[in-house]
Amino acid sequence: MLKVAVGVIKNQYNEVLISKRSKKAHQGGLWEFPGGKVEEGEKTEDALKRELLEELNIEVLTAVPFIQVKHDYNDIGVLLEVYLVESFQGKACGMEGQPIKWLAIDSLEKSSFPAANKAIIDALNLPRYYPIVDESIGAEEEMLRHLKTLISGGYTMIQWRAKSLNKSGFKHLAEQAMALCKRNNVRLFINSSMTDALEMNAEAIHLSANEVLAMKNKASSLEGVLLAASCHNEQELKAAKELGVLFAVLSPVCATQTHIGMKPLGWPQFKSLSEAVPLPVFALGGVGPETLDKALSNGAYGVAGIRAFGR
Numbered sequence: 420m421l422k423v424a425v426g427v428i429k430n431q432y433n434e435v436l437i438s439k440r441s442k443k444a445h446q447g448g449l450w451e452f453p454g455g456k457v458e459e460g461e462k463t464e465d466a467l468k469r470e471l472l473e474e475l476n477i478e479v480l481t482a483v484p485f486i487q488v489k490h491d492y493n494d495i496g497v498l499l500e501v502y503l504v505e506s507f508q509g510k511a512c513g514m515e516g517q518p519i520k521w522l523a524i525d526s527l528e529k530s531s532f533p534a535a536n537k538a539i540i541d542a543l544n545l546p547r548y549y550p551i552v553d554e555s556i557g558a559e560e561e562m563l564r565h566l567k568t569l570i571s572g573g574y575t576m577i578q579w580r581a582k583s584l585n586k587s588g589f590k591h592l593a594e595q596a597m598a599l600c601k602r603n604n605v606r607l608f609i610n611s612s613m614t615d616a617l618e619m620n621a622e623a624i625h626l627s628a629n630e631v632l633a634m635k636n637k638a639s640s641l642e643g644v645l646l647a648a649s650c651h652n653e654q655e656l657k658a659a660k661e662l663g664v665l666f667a668v669l670s671p672v673c674a675t676q677t678h679i680g681m682k683p684l685g686w687p688q689f690k691s692l693s694e695a696v697p698l699p700v701f702a703l704g705g706v707g708p709e710t711l712d713k714a715l716s717n718g719a720y721g722v723a724g725i726r727a728f729g730r
Contacts, residue, residue: 420489420496424467425454427485427539428477428504428511434521435543436511438474445495446533452501453519463500475519477509484697486542487660490535497535500697541645541665542699547711547721549668549701550728551578552596553610559592566596568729570603578625578647578723580610590619597621608647623647628655631662651681656696666699668723672714673705686717693718 428436437450455470457463468479482502489498513519524544529537556565562581569577579596581589593609597619600607608625609616613634616624623645626634631648632655648659650667659667669692671683683704684692693700699720706714707727714722 420498422457422463422498422500423454424457424463424470425452425499425501425539426467426471426479426482426504427452427501427543428471428475428507430521432521432523434523435527436475436519436521437527438513438517438519440533441515441517445492449533450531451533451536452539454499457500464502467502467504471504471507474514474517475509475511476514477507477511479504480506480508486539486699487697488535488538489663490538492534499535499539501539538663538665545666545699545720546574546576547715548574548708548728549576549578549721549723550574551580551723551725553580553725554583555725562592563595563599565729566599570600570605572729574605574728576606576608578608578610580625582610586615590615593619593621606645608645617644625649625668626659626662626664631655631658631664634662650700653692653695656692656698656700660696660698664698666701666720667696668701668703669693670702670723671704672702675704686713689719690717 436453438453439450440447442448453471453474454467457466464482467482471477471479482504485501485503487498487500511519527540529540550569552562552566556562579593581592584592589611597607606623608623609619609621610625613624613626613630625647628649628651646662646664648664648667650656650659650669656667669689671681672686672689674683689702701721701723702714702719703723706722707724711722
């Protein structure tokens with residue numbers, strides 16, 4: 420498998436830099452996030468700095484791990500180790516004659532990129548908030564009413580779970596929720612077993628930590644399905660990363676009614692765990708929109724919750 424260092428370079432306008440691959444190269448003629456092959460014995464961050472200097476004439480000052488992407492093309496497998504380049508020196512230019520341009524993140528067209536780059540675009544477009552609708556909200560009608568409130572409140576990514584319902588009851592309710600979200604261009608992650616969610620034709624699935632641990636190296640057969648995962652420790656976060664999830668939720672950060680009996684991680688341990696794995700991690704447990712800044716300062720990508728959203 421070819422190991423590649425990739426840089427997501429942002430400017431002061433929150434635009435990202437992309438460059439066009441040579442028509443003679445693998446996946447030629449497509450746009451990509453710049454970077455290049457990691458040489459034998461070379462550290463990924465050193466490779467990134469070398470490649471961006473050679474390709475774009477910029478000197479990387481600070482870069483932090485973002486995500487890892489594994490992808491198998493018909494002729495080669497690649498492992499992209501993706502960094503967010505937070506600061507650099509120099510004016511970017513195509514040193515090898517390649518076209519480059521700055522684009523707003525929401526203007527990135529996945530069809531213009533190699534398949535392996537599409538997961539990067541998905542991760543860049545993640546919102547900072549991940550509200551959860553479950554049966555603690557109330558009966559089925561109340562859950563649907565709360566979902567409508569979240570949608571009207573502008574939330575674009577929501578988790579749906581109801582662990583107490585039987586399979587047919589959950590399927591019926593989830594299908595209503597998915598239809599509502601589809602009409603409103605909201606991404607709904609169905610929290611259930613992989614098998615049940617796929618039977619519902621779910622396009623996004625939120626997995627439990629136990630299922631993540633049991634599903635090692637099985638994500639390659641799920642083309643077009645987005646995955647998220649619940650995690651509570653470093654082992655589960657690493658397994659989620661290996662599975663290829665778009666993001667993970669790490670909990671409980673603080674004491675909550677829904678995690679009675681579980682010792683809270685606390686912010687220092689949350690920060691340590693979230694920084695140990697290159698994956699967007701949402702904080703859950705005693706957090707909400709009002710604690711977003713604190714979560715971000717402790718390594719979180721965003722915050723998730725039930726009662727803290729739209730009540």
